[in-house]
Each structure stands twice: as structure tokens, then as C-alpha cells.
Amino acid sequence: GAGVSQTPSNKVTEKGKYVELRCDPISGHTALYWYRQSLGQGPEFLIYFQGTGAADDSGLPNDRFFAVRPEGSVSTLKIQRTERGDSAVYLCASSLEVRSSGANVLTFGAGSRLTVL
């Protein structure tokens, strides 16, 4: 697609429920990133994929969070047993490649706003 697409744009759920957030990156982009952003804060790194594999998942806060990218394109962020503290905007981004220089320019989606009641 022309840009990074995230669905749903808004999700309201109850504490303890399971949630899936989907990201469709720019076609041909090999790297895909998930960030979490709370109000008034900068994006907090969660995980990034290089192709199908998670290259760095050091930002996932605990084992309730899991992400997959089975075919190297679309990714799903899964949150089990949601807690009120999980409420945030979840941002997805993609980049054409991961450069050895670290000069990776990210293209972001509009985000999925998650509210846990």
C-alpha cells in the first residue's frame, strides 16, 4: 500500500480481555517496528522485525505482549489479559531495510488507540 496501515484505529476493551492490533507496512519494507506512546510522552520501543523474525524484542514490557510477522509483511501485536496500564496509542512503523549505519528512516502509521476500562 501507499502508507503504513493500522487497524483498528480505536479499540475499547475491558480489563482482562485479549486484544490484537494489526499493522500492514509499506510493500517491500523489510523492517517493521512497534512502539507504544502514552499521552504527552515520546514513542516507547517495543519490538522490531527484520523479515519474519523478531530482531529485537527487548521493549516488550512482559509476557502478556507478543507480536508476530509470519510472512514478513503484516504484523499483529497481541496483548493478553489486558490491564488499565496498557492503555496507550500503539504505533507501527516500517523501513525499507535495516542499514548497518543505523540510519533507518521510519514511516509510521496513524496508530491504534487502545483503551482498557
Added chain:
Amino acid sequence: SQQGEEDPQALSIQEGENATMNCSYKTSINNLQWYRQNSGRGLVHLILIRSNEREKHSGRLRVTLDTSKKSSSLLITASRAADTASYFCATPSGSSNTGKLIFGQGTTLQVKP
């Protein structure tokens, strides 16, 4: 943990004035990027400056990088109401081969018409 820290946290200016935002970081880097975020939207890449560059321009944007002080600044000249947004610096984390990009807390800029 955040690598970059921006200041000020918030900035309010009149249209036509210049806006300067600063970013400090902790570890050695190969490059530094600036992104912009309009309210309720995703981030948009503005400019990337490499560690061997001291200054870079793009339209009304001017970015400087001082690796000895581990700091960068973003200057927006002749600001417009449409420049109202949050601005974030971002740096690679850890080794140079990583794709992981760490963002600062951001500066919220308000440009009054």
C-alpha cells in the same frame, strides 16, 4: 529508557518567529533524526544528520549536531501556524547494526497566528 531528551518540553511562539528545540543524548551515535507528530497522528520523518555532519538544512529547517556535547538542535525559521506539532529526536540504540530507534520525550510547539 529514553536515549534522547528534548528541551524545552513546550514552546509557544508567534507566527513568523523562529523556534529552536534541543536534544541531548547519552551514547555515541552514527546519526540522529528528527520527527514531527501532529496531534492524533503518526510521526513523520523530517531530517537525518550523520555524525560526520555538523549542520544540515531542509527548507525552513536547520539541524545541528555537536557530537562532543552529545546534543542536537532543530531550528524552524519563519514559523507558521501549521508548524504546530510535537517534535522528537531519535537515535539508534546500541550497536550500529541495530534497527532499534529510540525517541526522546518531545517538544510541543505551538505557533500562534
